[in-house]
Amino acid sequence: MLSRRWALSIVVAGLGLVAGAGGCEKKSEAPKGPAPAAKTPDSGSKAGTEAPKAGGAAADKAPPSGTGPILIGHYGSLTGSEATFGKSTSEGIRLAIKEFNAAGGLNGRMVEVKEYDTKGDAKEAKLAVERLVKSDGVVAVLGEVASGLSLAGGPVCQEAGVPMISPSSTNPRVTKIGDMIFRVCFIDPFQGFVGAKFARENLKAAKAAMLYDQKAPYSVGLAQEFKKAFEKLGGQVVAEQTYNGGDQDFTAQLTSIRGGKPDVIYVPGYYTDIGNIALQTRKLNISAPLLGGDGWDSEELGKIAGDAIKGSFYSNHYAPDQADAAVKDFIKRYQAEFNGKTPDGLAALGYDAACLLFDAMKRSKSLGGRDLRDAIAATRDFKGVTGSITIDENRDAKKGAVIVEMAGSPLGPKFRAQINP
Amino acid sequence: MQSLADNLAHQPARGVRDRVLAQAPWGVALLVALVVHFVLGPVLGPYWSQVATQAAIAVMLAVSLNIVNGYTGQFSIGHAGFAAVGGFTGAAVSYYGALALWGGATKQEGFLVPGEWLMVGGSLLGAVLAAGLGYIVGLPALRLRGDYLAIVTLGFGEIVRVLLQISGPQLFEADDLRSSGFKQWFPPPLGGAQGFTGVPTYASLFWVGLFAALVCIVAYRIKFSSPGRALLSSREDEIAARAMGVNLARYKVRAFVLAAALAGLAGGLYAHTGVVMQPREAGFIKSFEIIIFVVLGGLGSISGVVLAAIGLTVLPEILRDPQRLIEAWGLLAAVGVLATVGGVAMRRSGSRWAPLAVGLGATALGLLAVALVASGANALMRSATGDPQANIGKYRMIFYSLMLIGAMLLRPQGLMGVREVWDHFRRARPAPGRPGGAAT
Numbered sequence: 138m139l140s141r142r143w144a145l146s147i148v149v150a151g152l153g154l155v156a157g158a159g160g161c162e163k164k165s166e167a168p169k170g171p172a173p174a175a176k177t178p179d180s181g182s183k184a185g186t187e188a189p190k191a192g193g194a195a196a197d198k199a200p201p202s203g204t205g206p207i208l209i210g211h212y213g214s215l216t217g218s219e220a221t222f223g224k225s226t227s228e229g230i231r232l233a234i235k236e237f238n239a240a241g242g243l244n245g246r247m248v249e250v251k252e253y254d255t256k257g258d259a260k261e262a263k264l265a266v267e268r269l270v271k272s273d274g275v276v277a278v279l280g281e282v283a284s285g286l287s288l289a290g291g292p293v294c295q296e297a298g299v300p301m302i303s304p305s306s307t308n309p310r311v312t313k314i315g316d317m318i319f320r321v322c323f324i325d326p327f328q329g330f331v332g333a334k335f336a337r338e339n340l341k342a343a344k345a346a347m348l349y350d351q352k353a354p355y356s357v358g359l360a361q362e363f364k365k366a367f368e369k370l371g372g373q374v375v376a377e378q379t380y381n382g383g384d385q386d387f388t389a390q391l392t393s394i395r396g397g398k399p400d401v402i403y404v405p406g407y408y409t410d411i412g413n414i415a416l417q418t419r420k421l422n423i424s425a426p427l428l429g430g431d432g433w434d435s436e437e438l439g440k441i442a443g444d445a446i447k448g449s450f451y452s453n454h455y456a457p458d459q460a461d462a463a464v465k466d467f468i469k470r471y472q473a474e475f476n477g478k479t480p481d482g483l484a485a486l487g488y489d490a491a492c493l494l495f496d497a498m499k500r501s502k503s504l505g506g507r508d509l510r511d512a513i514a515a516t517r518d519f520k521g522v523t524g525s526i527t528i529d530e531n532r533d534a535k536k537g538a539v540i541v542e543m544a545g546s547p548l549g550p551k552f553r554a555q556i557n558p
Numbered sequence: 559m560q561s562l563a564d565n566l567a568h569q570p571a572r573g574v575r576d577r578v579l580a581q582a583p584w585g586v587a588l589l590v591a592l593v594v595h596f597v598l599g600p601v602l603g604p605y606w607s608q609v610a611t612q613a614a615i616a617v618m619l620a621v622s623l624n625i626v627n628g629y630t631g632q633f634s635i636g637h638a639g640f641a642a643v644g645g646f647t648g649a650a651v652s653y654y655g656a657l658a659l660w661g662g663a664t665k666q667e668g669f670l671v672p673g674e675w676l677m678v679g680g681s682l683l684g685a686v687l688a689a690g691l692g693y694i695v696g697l698p699a700l701r702l703r704g705d706y707l708a709i710v711t712l713g714f715g716e717i718v719r720v721l722l723q724i725s726g727p728q729l730f731e732a733d734d735l736r737s738s739g740f741k742q743w744f745p746p747p748l749g750g751a752q753g754f755t756g757v758p759t760y761a762s763l764f765w766v767g768l769f770a771a772l773v774c775i776v777a778y779r780i781k782f783s784s785p786g787r788a789l790l791s792s793r794e795d796e797i798a799a800r801a802m803g804v805n806l807a808r809y810k811v812r813a814f815v816l817a818a819a820l821a822g823l824a825g826g827l828y829a830h831t832g833v834v835m836q837p838r839e840a841g842f843i844k845s846f847e848i849i850i851f852v853v854l855g856g857l858g859s860i861s862g863v864v865l866a867a868i869g870l871t872v873l874p875e876i877l878r879d880p881q882r883l884i885e886a887w888g889l890l891a892a893v894g895v896l897a898t899v900g901g902v903a904m905r906r907s908g909s910r911w912a913p914l915a916v917g918l919g920a921t922a923l924g925l926l927a928v929a930l931v932a933s934g935a936n937a938l939m940r941s942a943t944g945d946p947q948a949n950i951g952k953y954r955m956i957f958y959s960l961m962l963i964g965a966m967l968l969r970p971q972g973l974m975g976v977r978e979v980w981d982h983f984r985r986a987r988p989a990p991g992r993p994g995g996a997a998t
Contacts (some may be wrong), residue, residue: 254878259834260612265878267604267605268878271604272603272605285836289833293832310755351750356751357752358752
C-alpha cells in the first residue's frame with residue numbers, strides 16, 4: 138500500500154513541477170514581447186492550447202500594431218500531384234517578402250510568412266486556413282492555386298474578417314465567397330475566350346476537339362467556356378472527350394478525336410496528364426496542335442513530353458521572354474535567388490499577389506481586416522510582373538492574357554500573342 | 559474472450575429502475591455532446607475545435623467500419639462511398655432546403671437553430687439512403703465466402719464517385735431553384751466535378767460530439783450483444799459458427815447495412831464542416847484512410863479504433879508546425895519519464911490505474927521522439943539549404959507514414975488488439991495464459 142501511495146505521489150509531484158516550470162517559462166517570456174498581439178503566434182511555447190485563443194482574438198478585434206514582425210499566411214499544395222504549383226507560388230512570395238523587407242518593410246516593420254501544406258486536399262486546405270487566421274493570427278492570407286481548394290479556404294477568411302488574395306484560382310466562384318476574397322489573375326470565362334480567340338484568329342482553326350479532365354473543376358470550367366466562345370466566333374466543336382486526372386492511357390479518346398479531323402485540340406488539364414496526352418497524340422499521328430490553359434505551366438511539362446509538345450500553345454499569365462523591362466528584371470532577380478531557375482506563371486502570380494498586398498498595406502489606415510480589405514479593393518493600375526492589375530467591383534483582376542508556344546531549345550514557353558479583355 | 563464472458567455475467571433484470579437505466583446511453587451521449595461543445599470548445603479555441611470536429615467525424619467513420627472489418631472479419635474497402643452518399647444527400651437537403659424555406663443558405667447564428675435541424679434531417683436521410691445501398695451491395699456479396707466483399711465495395715465506391723462527377727451543376731439562387739424543372743434535377747444538381755459548395759457550417763462540436771458518442775454506444779452494445787457474438791464467431795471460425803446454427807449471411811448483411819448507415823450519417827455531418835464536397839470524397843483513397851484507423855487501432859476494439867482515429871487526425875496537424883512541439887520538449891520529457899516510472903511502480907503495487915500512467919508516459923515519450931527527430935531534421939535542412947526558416951512541416955506526411963510503418967512492425971495487432979482500453983484496468987497483472995491480442 139505504501140509503495141502505491143509513493144508512486145502516485147511521484148506522479149502528482151512531477152506533474153506539479155512540470156506545471157510550475159511551464160508557468161515560469163511563460164512568465165519569463167512575457168517581458169520579451171512588447172507587442173503581444175503581433176508576437177503571440179511565435180512566442181507561445183506552451184503546448185498550443187492558449188496561443189490559438191490569443192491569436193484568434195488579435196485577428197478579430199485589435200488590429201496588430203507595434204513594432205513586431207507582420208505575419209502573413211500562405212496555404213498551397215507543397216506536396217501531392219500539383220506540387221510545383223505550391224512551390225512556385227511559395228518562391229514568388231518569398232522573393233517579394235525579401236525585397237520588401239530589404240527596402241525597409243512597412244515603416245521598419247518586417248513581414249514574415251507562415252506557410253502550410255494542403256496536399257491538394259479540401260479538408261487540409263480548410264484546416265490550414267483555420268490555423269493561419271485563428272491560431273497564428275495572420276493579417277492576410279495568400280493562396281490557393283487550385284480553385285477547389287480556394288473555395289474551401291475562402292469561407293474561413295471571410296468569416297474571420299481576414300483578407301485573402303488568391304494568386305491563381307481562375308474559377309469565377311472563388312471571389313463570390315464574399316467581400317474579403319480577391320485574386321490577381323484572370324478568370325476562366327476570359328481564359329476560355331482567349332483560347333478560342335487565338336484558335337480562331339491566329340491559328341485559323343474551323344474545327345476544334347476538346348479533351349478535358351472531368352475530375353478537375355478547373356478543366357471542366359475551361360472546356361465549357363472555350364466551347365461557348367469558339368462556337369460564338371463561328372467555329373465548330375467536332376469532338377468532346379473526357380479523362381480522369383491520373384489516367385495513363387488516352388488512346389481511346391484520342392482515336393475518337395482523330396476521326397473528327399480537328400484543326401486544334403483543346404486540352405485544359407494539369408501538366409502531369411498533358412505530358413502523356415501529348416506523347417500519345419503524336420504516336421497516333423495526329424498533327425493538330427494542342428491548346429491549353431495555365432494548368433500546363435510547369436517546367437515539368439517539357440521534361441515529360443519532350444518533342445511531342447513542341448508547337449503546342451497555352452494561355453498564360455505571362456511569358457518569360459516577353460519584351461518587357463519589368464519582366465526581364467523580375468526573372469533576373471528570381472534566378473539570382475533560386476539557382477537560375479526560370480520562374481513560371483505561378484511564381485510570377487505569387488510574387489504579384491504578395492507585392493499587391495504590401496502595396497495595400499502601405500496605403501491602408503491600419504492592418505485590421507476591414508481597413509486592409511478596403512485598401513486592396515482600391516487597387517488601380519498596379520504594375521505587376523503579370524501585367525497591370527486593377528481590382529474590379531467583383532474583386533477580380535482586370536488584365537490581359539498571353540499565349541505562349543512550347544518551342545526552342547531547351548524546350549520552354551515562348552511568347553506568341555497578347556490578348557486583352 | 560475474457561471480456562466478453564465478463565459481460566455475459568451481467569444478465570439483464572426486469573425492474574423499472576433497470577428499464578430507466580437502459581435508456582442511460584442517450585443521456586450519456588447528450589452529456590458528452592454538451593461537455594464537448596461548451597467546455598472543450600472554448601478551451602481548444604477555434605482552430606483546434608475544427609480539428610476536434612474532424613476527429614469526431616473520423617471516429618464515427620472508423621467505429622462504423624469496425625463493425626464490418628473488425629467484428630465480422632469481412633473486408634470492406636468502399637466505406638467512403640457510403641459516407642459520400644450521406645454527405646451529398648445531407649448537403650443537398652440542407653442547401654436546397656434552406657434556399658426553398660428561407661431564400662438563402664447563409665448560416666443562422668445561435669444554438670439549435672432551425673438550419674441545424676435541417677442538417678440532422680438531411681444526414682439521417684443520407685444514412686437511410688446509404689443503408690439501402692448497403693443492403694443492395696451487401697446482400698449478394700455477403701452470401702459468398704472469401705474476398706468478394708472487398709471487390710464489390712471497391713467497385714461501389716468508384717461507381718458513386720463517377721456518378722457524382724457526372725451530376726448536374728449546382729443551383730445557387732432561390733429563383734433558379736423555383737424555376738427548375740426536370741432537366742435541372744436529372745441528373746441531380748450535385749455540382750459535378752466542380753463540387754458542391756456553400757453548405758452552411760452547422761456541424762458544431764455539439765452535433766458531432768452527440769453523434770460520435772451515439773455511434774460508439776451503438777457499436778459497443780452490438781459488440782456485447784447476442785448478434786454481436788454471432789458476428790464475432792463468424793470472424794473466428796465460419797464453419798464452427800455455422801455448425802452452431804448461426805445464420806452467417808443474415809448477420810453479416812445486417813452488420814454491413816448498419817455500418818453503411820452510420821457512415822452515411824458521418825458523411826452528412828462532414829458536409830456541414832465547411833469543406834467543398836467533391837466526388838473524390840467517395841474514392842478509395844478516402845476509404846483507405848478509414849481502414850488505416852481500424853487496422854491501427856486494432857480490428858474489433860472500439861476504444862482502440864477511437865484512439866487511432868483521433869490520433870491520426872490530430873498528428874498531421876501537430877506536425878504541420880512542429881516548432882511548438884520542439885519547444886515543449888522539457889515538458890514532454892518530464893511527463894514521459896515521471897508517468898512511465900510512476901506507472902511501472904504502480905503496476906508493481908497492483909494499482910488498477912497503472913496502464914493510464916504508462917499510456918500517458920508512452921504518449922509523451924512518443925511525442926518527444928517526434929519532436930527530437932523533427933528538430934534534428936530542421937537543423938539538417940537549415941544547414942543544407944541555408945534558409946533559416948526551413949521547416950520539415952512540408953515533409954510531415956513522410957513522418958506520418960513512417961509512424962504507421964513503425965506501429966505496424968511493433969504492434970501488428972493494432973494499438974489495442976481485440977481488447978478495449980478498460981480491459982487493461984480490470985486487473986493490473988494479467989493472469990498467465992489469458993488470451994492476448996491475437997487478432998485472427
